[in-house]
Amino acid sequence: MKKRSVIVSLAFTALWISCSPKNEDIVTEYYPDGTLKSEIQVKNSMRNGITKNYDERGRLVSTAELVDDKYEGWMINYNAKNNKVTARALYKNDQQNGPATLYYSDGQLYREMTYVNGRVDSIVKTYWPGGKLQAEVFFNKGEPAVGLKEYDENGMLIKQPTIVVKELDQLSLFNKIEIRISLSDKTKDVQFYKGELKEGKYLDAKTPLIFSRDGVASLYYTVPKGRATRERISIISRSRTKYGNTLVLHRVYNFSASN
Secondary structure, three states: OOOOOOOOOOOOOOOOOOOOOEEEEEEEEOOOOOOOOEEEEEEEEEEEEEEEEOOOOOEEEEEEEEEOOOEEEEEEEEEOOEEEEEEEEEEEEEEEEEEHHHHHHHHOOOEEEEEEEEEEEOEEEEOOOOOHHHHEEEOOOOEEEOOOOEOOOOEEEEEOOEEEEEEEEHHHHOOOOEEEEEEEOOOEEEEEEEOOOEEEEOOOOOEEOOOOOOOOEEEEOOOOOOEEEEEEEEEEEEEEEOOOOOEEEEEEEEEEOOO
């Protein structure tokens, strides 16, 4: 299969020039060699209308719609080599509000989602070149949910890793037990949290992190001599799959020990 590059984030740039335009005008900026760099529609000394940005070869790279210096309408990125759209997002009142789509460099759909007040708030769907579904996962106000589904290029569901919990008994030396946490696929780039999922689905940004290193996190429980302890431990992990999708996992571990 021919390798394709893909835009993985929305990154729009609208250049603004300090100037004193007429009541209604188009302000232009140029590269040192005279190539057009930007065109900005101005009314009442503010950006009103379309802003266009060009690369050093004069090729269109982005456009944005503005009203009174605020983004209001579509922001669009282009592949300068073939003029294909690489990213498109709707803005209202200077924030992303509405559908947003990312595309492969050849113009095929890569990912689609919806934003509410600048945060992803919808199911996020990712596609293989050719249009087959690659992944789907829900986000709520920018927070990812458990339940990511990924598919290979043949449409087969990909098995995801699980959270592994191991007890290390240190009672005889330190009156402690270490709860060691990792992922079954040995992923090193992962964050672990201790807490409950919001609405039973979503990772809350305020959930406390568990310190981890190289994909392994630890919790320590002190159990004094002659005592016993018991706790329901709710563990959440967040990582990225090899396809760049957000994977949230959850496991409840019922811990009990006596010394």
